[in-house]
Amino acid sequence: MEIRQLRAFVAIAESGxxxxGALRVHVTQAAISMQIRQLENEIGARVFVRAPRHVILTEAGEHLLRRARHILREHDAALDEIAELAGAERGRLRIGSASAMVLTDQLPVILTELRKQHPAAEIAVGSGTSESLVEQILAGELDIAFVSLPVDARGIQTERLSEDQLVAIASPKHKLAKQKTISAYTLAGERLILGERGGNTRRLIDQFFAQAGVTLHVAMELSRQAAIRRMVEEDMGVGIVPLQSVRDEVEKGKLVRWWIEGAE
Structure with a gap:
């Protein structure tokens, strides 16, 4: 049983x-399939059942996943300790970010300073949802990540770096454009333009409205905040987004912003 096989197995189990999984460990699909076949031959049991759009862990796979994560954490910790003996300037830092704003604005500045202080250090950066990045930390694949709180996982230390707030946005042509606030129940009657399921903002939106006991009418699900803003500007519906992502458009009068009653 090899470390690369375990990494491939964990990557497939977590990504589905x-x-x-092949993209996560930077190999071809044929190569990762071969690694899983070799792993199954060695342990004498199947670890996955293939479904139409995803894979399902077998009972043996579920047991192996817990063990594999532990083995990989210990393996990577050993490598890090040995690297520290050689000096911090030759260490490794693997960073993940669930925030496009962090990747675009803050992180380049941080990495530039790190490069100056530790020019020989190996620094890797990746992106994903908060949930997937937390799983990668637990699996020993990341050292640190910028995610949305709360994080419900043992063994993860968190520190709040900044705060944002969900707001509703609409075209200035909207009939309620002059309002300052809007209720969850009023939003439920609107054609909503939201981010895709699985994303951090969408997760918080779904949690908020589930707690309010409200069912949403989602007209569009888009992967990028810029696309949501443009659709709302054209009065195709109402969006719910982080406040920081629409400050410029609101100040320029392209969009109106409503505070959502009960949202933090």
Whole structure:
């Protein structure tokens, strides 16, 4: 049983498909399939059952996943300790970010300073949802990540770096454009333009409205905040987004912003 096989197995188990798993460990789908076959031959049991759009862990796979995560954490910790003996300037830092704003604005500045202080250090950066990044930390694949709180996982230390707030946005042409606040129940009657399921903002939106006992009418699900803003500007519906992402458009009068009653 090899470390690369365990990394491949964990990557597929967490991402849900062989294709996504191969992308995570930077190999071809054929190569990762071969690693899993070799792993199954060695342990004498199947670890996955293939479904139409994803894979399902077998009972043996579920047991192996817990062990594999532990083995990989210990393996990476040993490598890090040895690297420290050689000096911090030759260490490794693997960073993940669930925030496009962090990746675009803050992180380049941070990494530039790190490069100046530790020019020989190996620094890797990746992106994903908060949930997937937390799983990668637990699996020993990341050292640190910028995610949305709360994080419900043992063994993860968190520190609040900044705060944002969900707001509703609409075109200035909207009939309620002059309002300052809006209720969850009023939003439920609107054609909503939201981010895709699985994203951090969408997770918080779904949690908020589930707690309010409200069912939403989602007209569009888009992967990028810029696309949501443009659709709302054209009065195609109402959006719910982080306040920081629409400050410029609100100040320029392209969008109106409503505070959502009960949202933090």
């Amino acid at each position: 498909t062989f294709t996504a």
